[in-house]
Amino acid sequence: MLNDLGTKREEFFPGVVQQVQQTDHHLVFTCANRAGLKVEILADGLLRFTFSTEGAFARDFSYAVFGQNKPSPPAFEFKELADHFRITTQELICTISKNGLRTRMMDRSGQLLNEDEKGFHWEEHQDYGGDIVKMSKVAQPQEFYYGLGDKANNMNLRGERFENWGADTYGYGKGSDPLYKNINFYMGLHQRSAYGIFFDNTFRSFFDFGRERKDVTSFWAQGGTMDYYFIYGPTLLEVTQKYTLLTGTPELPPLWSLGYHQCKWSYYPEKVVKDLAKGFRERQIPCDALYLDIDYMEGFRCFTWSKDHFPEPARMVQELKEDGFKTVVIIDPGIKIDPDYWVYKQGMENDYFCRRADGPVYKGTVWPGLCHFPDYTREDVRQWWSGLFEGLISEVGVKGVWNDMNEPAVFEIGTFPNDVRHHFDGDPGSHRKAHNIYGMQMARATYDGVKRFSYPDRPFTITRSGYAGVQRYASVWTGDNIASWEHLWLANIQCQRLSISGISFVGSDIGGFIETPDGELYIRWLQLGVFHPFCRTHSSGDHGEQEPWSFGEPYTSLARKFIELRYQLLPYLYTTFWQYTTQGTPMLRPLALLDQNDPECYDRMAEFCVGDHLLLCPITQAGVGGRRMYLPLGEWYDFWTDKVFFGKQEFWASAPLDQIPMFVRAGAVIPFYPVQQYVGEKEITELTLHVYYSANTCQSVLYEDGGDGYGYEEGQYQQKTFLTATSLTTYSLSQQVQGDGKEAHETYRVIFHGMPAATAAVLVDGQDVPFEASENQATLTVKVPATFNQLSLHSVMPTT
Known part of the structure; x- marks a missing residue:
């Protein structure tokens, strides 16, 4: 392996194991040359490997791993054999060579999952001291790789090399690297089994998936420790769930944060903001949040308001609130050097700012001019x-x-x-060590403050940069993109990749931040954006307007249509977020996560699922009325026509400008709210349930709580499980409810789609109820109490 200067340096390897120490849940192997390996058995499918080069292990500390989610260590079997050691759990077999500490990971059947090539090795860092720590593994034939956060490249990482060193990449393009976020997690898939590796190292890191040597995957960092977790699936979905739980999930967001947001650099002064709000309400285009960029401040000083632009901010924010708008403001880390500025004075008086190696407070130029920067690695x-x-x-x-x-x-x-110093919560180091977690720790401090002062409401925060685990503190977006069709394509890939890398609360700047979209590009981007968990239009503002009505008709009406669809789908999106917070399940799921037994899914990038039952395929080319796409295993309803398609086939999906290819899993129950101009505008006494017929049994979930506050932690929620099933003459929908929350609705309006035969009678908990059927009998509508247990459609003959 070449170092970053393109030259070879002497590499060192572990020697022969001389000693093994065992405790209840870990083993320590010590070699003749003092190199060591600690293996922690954290769960049956989760092992941690930590190496040392000098006989002692570094402090066990991580900004990424969420200690509260660590599972209880399981029982395991350990044996010493002729040339290796073997660790066996209920799910894995791990062998470790006696010479060199090389590992092989297998499932309990003996199928190879992952194996070291050179394994752990290192070289001394000639410029800074310490070690450049390296790991190389065999890239198996036909092995596919996924993850690493928002890399602006193809979904499958095979054949590529990447760097994690957070960078302000204004106007990045396909292949630009590194970007803003530093997520050292990837998944491997071969022979239909999946595993994950999380390399918990905050230094500048690199990953090579067969770029330098086609049959080798390697990762390394310019300092710190070789410390990684091996996460067994066997499915890709289970790998990302386990990784997300390991690094922590966010709390439930306020429901309004899943609404539509509008942002620009910059909306000011107050009249512009009020006119913007008026524009949404007069045009009846739903919106929940308006953003203020850096121009709301007094000379770009954080935590201040411009006296000229916003002379009475509290009054303005209250008036916006009365019209259903929440105000979101930007805060940057740079604190202007100004002796009359109260934040600067507090920071200086308490020595809160980062210093250079020789002692001076670090100065750097950003929007306010020369600034100092807080050391967020100090409690x-x-x-x-x-x-x-x-x-x-x-x-x-x-x-x-x-x-x-x-x-x-x-x-x-x-x-x-590089010489800027950081406390690193008791383990001081240079910026080389702290760079990749700086943004995450700022987000952490921001989240704590917003949560403290928002209580009893829930906080909402966003961050541009972050490290693994940043999802605990903030939502994210994909940075300063460009108004181009390529960037629309990239937005789709980046948001999927972030979602399977633990960060589901994600979106892109709809329409592009840089340059100007035309109406067609804006609508196609909006069609994608309304299915991303974070849904925000954002533009640089120097090229014209980018509000949903900026492009005239028919685009204004189309924008309204898709933003309204977003608000109708809020109960489904909120339920999907609840699955993410409780199970680590990614909200956006590439096809490989839906069916890893189908090789056709492995390289697919355009199609993705939102939650359990909705499949989307955005249009990312100009002037087309559809596209080729692939449906995975199962039966799928075209959302717009109710036509049924069978999976495992590629076909042409028609999509005029007023449609996005959108499919619903057969058997699913999809809840719909009525259209609102903002969350909480209406008391929703009736919820619509769209039920899509299937001859097979299917389960769907609806989670509801107050939409804000913390009553759900005390049981004030309802988790509703819907089951659809078919017998010879009956199609049934049943409901089970968990939780102590009050029923939010009086009635359900249930719409059945794709019924194969005429319905003679509908019974709700054994009682006949009236219903309406379409002319062809395929669609049936019935109103039922929200507390029903069983709804049965009789005389429905299943199709063969």
Whole structure:
């Protein structure tokens, strides 16, 4: 392997194992040359490998791993054999060579999952000291790789090399690397079995998936420890669930944060913001959140308001609230050097800012000019920072905070110099060690502050940069993209990749941040964006307007149609978010996660599922009325026509500009709200349930709570499980309810789609009820109490 200077340096390898120490849940192997390996058996399918080069292991500390989610260690079997050691759990067999500490991972049947090539090796860092730690593994024939967060490239990582070193990549393109986020997690799939590897190292890191040597996958970092987790599936879905639980899930967001958001650099002064709000309400285009970029501040000083642009911010925010809008404001890490600026004075008086190696406080130029930067790797600094939000949240009434420029970005030089020092929560180091987690720790401090002052409401925060586990603190977006068809294609890939890398609360700048979309591109992007968990139009503002009505008709009506669809789907999206928070299940799921037994799914990028039952395939070319796409295993209803398609086939999906290829899994129950202009505008006494006929049994879930606040933690929620089933003469829909929450609705309007025969009678809990059927009898509508247990359609003959 070449180092980053393109030259060979002496590499070192573990020697022969001389000693093994065993405790209840881990083993320590020590070699003759003092190299060591600690193997922790955390769960039957989760092992941690930590190497040392000097005989002692570094402090066991991680910003990524969420300790509360660590499982209880299982029992395991350990044996010493002639040339290797063997660890056996209920799911895995791990062998470790006596010479070199090379590992092989197999399932309990003996099928190979993953094996070391050179295994662990290292070289001394000549410039900074310490080690460059490396791991190389065999890339199996026909092995596919997924993950690594928002890499702007194809879904399958095979044949590529990537770098994780958070960067402000304005106007990035396909293949640009590195980008804003640093997610050292990937999944491997071969022979229809999946595993994951999470390399928990905050230094500048690299991943090579057969680029340098086609049959070798390797990862390495310019400092720190070789510390990685092996996560067994056997499905890709289970791997990403386990990884997400390991690094932590977010709490449930406020329901309004899943509505439509509007942003621009910048909406100011107050009249512009009020006119924007008026524009949405007059045109009856739903919207929940309006954003204020850096121009709301006094000279770009964080936690201040421009006296000229927003002389009475609390009044303005209250008036927006009365019209259903939540205000979200931007906060950057750079604190202007100004002796009269209260935040600067507090930071200096308490020595909260980062310093250079020789002692001076670091100075860097960003929007306010010369700035100092808080060291968010200190607990006392994070507490101070979180307290600064009292004015914005408690006094002014702001509902959300957006962290930007936190890679950290510095004008002209890119980021902090390497010699800037950080506390690292008790393990001090240089910026080389802290760079990749700086944005995450800023997001952490911001989240703590917004949560503290928003209580009893739930917080909403966004971050541009982050490390593995950042999902605990913030939603994310894909950064400063461009208004182009290529970037629409990239947005689809990046958001899927982030979702399977633990970060589901994700979206892109709809329409593109840089340059100007035309009406067609904007609508096609909006059609994708309304199915991303974070749904926000954002533009740089220097090229014209980018509101949903900016392009005239027919685009305004089309924008309204798809934003309304977003609001109708809110109960489904909220349920999908609840599955993410409780089970680690990604909200956006590439086809490979739907059917890893179908090789046709492995390289697919355009198609994806939102939640359990909705499949989308965005149009990413201009001037077309459809596209080729692939449906995975199963039966699928075209959302627009109710036509049924059988999976495992490629076909032409028609999609005029007023449609996106959208399919519903047969048997599914999809809840719909009535259209609202903002969350909470209406008391929803009747919920619509769309039921899609299938001859097979299918389960669907609906989760509902107050939509804000923390009553759900005390049981104030309802988890409704719907089961559809077919017998010879009956098609039934049953409902089971868990939780102590109050029923939110009086009635359901149930619409059955695709019925194969005429319905003679409908019974609800044994009682006849009236119903309406379409002319061809395929669609049937019935109104039932929301508390029903069993709904039966009689004289329905299943199709053969």
